[in-house]
Amino acid sequence: MNLNDSKKDIQHILLEWFSDNGRNWIPWKLNRDGFPPAVGECISPYQIWIAEVMLQQTQLKVVIPYWEKWMKTFPDLCELEEADEQEVLLQWQGLGYYSRAKRLHQSSKLLIKLIGKEKSQYSSSWPIEIDQWISLPGIGRSTAGSIISSAFDLPTPILDGNVKRILTRLIASNRTYRQNTEKLWAFSTVLIHSVDSPRNFNQALMDLGAMVCTNQKPKCSICPLQNCCLAYIKYDPVDFPKKSMKKIIPIQQIGIGLVFNKERKLLIDQRLESSSMGGMWEFPGGKKEPQESIEQTIEREIREEIGIDIIIGEKLLSFEHMYSHKKLHFIVHLCEWKSGKPKPLASQKLCWVSPDRLYDYPFPAANTRIINELHKFLRFEDK
Ligand code: SF4
Secondary structure: OOHHHHHHHHHHHHHHHHHHHOOOOOHHHOOOOOOOOOOOOOOOHHHHHHHHHHHOOOOHHHHHHHHHHHHHHOOOHHHHHHOOHHHHHHHHOOOOOOHHHHHHHHHHHHHHHHHOOOHHHOHHHOOOOHHHHHOOOOOOHHHHHHHHHHHHOOOOOOOOHHHHHHHHHHOOOOOOHHHHHHHHHHHHHHHHOOOOOHHHHHHHHHHHHHHOOOOOOOOHHHOOOHHHOHHHHHOOHHHOOOOOOOOOOOEEEEEEEEEEOOOOOEEEEEOOOOOOOOOOEEOOEEEOOOOOOHHHHHHHHHHHHHOOEEEEEEEEEEEEEEOOOOEEEEEEEEEEEEEOOOOOOOOOEEEEEOHHHHHHOOOOHHHHHHHHHHHHHHHHHHO
């Protein structure tokens, strides 16, 4: 395919398709008056930036309520910069990949230094260069491109999962994404060059990928790009992109103890800043060793990490939770504190809290499931 010959066709087709079918209602892509912005009109880089970071690894429909809640709590950059990190994590709770929330918070301080508090209210003062955005923690080239094109309607290319898939199919490349990265970036860059509305063009690519050129069952019969798509014309589109070898995901058993003291308060600990999900709270426990029963795991972990002895009670629940690179099987027991003064030997802080205050602390998603089950159990016990 000659990219320069096809470019104008693809631009024209996609912009037309977007005006009839695109998701022009996405809340962070509306102007102050709540309408889709005009060509060249700036919209809030703050609200776009927050949304783009939330959208990394997370679907649009999941992100929308989180984004709306976030905007009520931290309506602008100054509010975010001045917030306590625990409050930021609490607002993020449930979205997963918590380092993204911490990086947003760190970035808010860097952006305030760059822009200044007063000027941060004006979109025109925000950075418009890819390198400026990439220098912020957690912002890659595609996220930076999407922020700039969405907020300022400037022609910066993007290459998220949806766009990679469409471009790979258009050229019917039989290489993996990893092997093809440079070529796909070059394609995305050529396509957006001198387009009428870069914001709408990038959004059209993302929408087509999400709604039509889907991973498993692309809806080629209704796709506006049929006539430019080599995978459709010559092959079976689902064969593209070439799949990398599937990794085997390990599964690990984790014993968790919900330790109550005599006042019926529960023991929780705050993860070390240097660990993954640092700063979040959790219930004590850890990995099961071979030859150990899960009860022995819980007793050992709590003795090693908190320095107390406990009495193991009944099992509350067990469930599996999937992370990006591993699957954990949690087995949760109700326990009673027996002896010893709790010490944070493997965490930064410990706290006894009554069960009805647990929602005041930011917990990772797997722990939220435990809290919900615990509340059901306690309500049942009270009856
Ligand atoms: Fe994707 Fe099919 Fe459209 Fe090609 S024709 S871009 S494979 S939906």
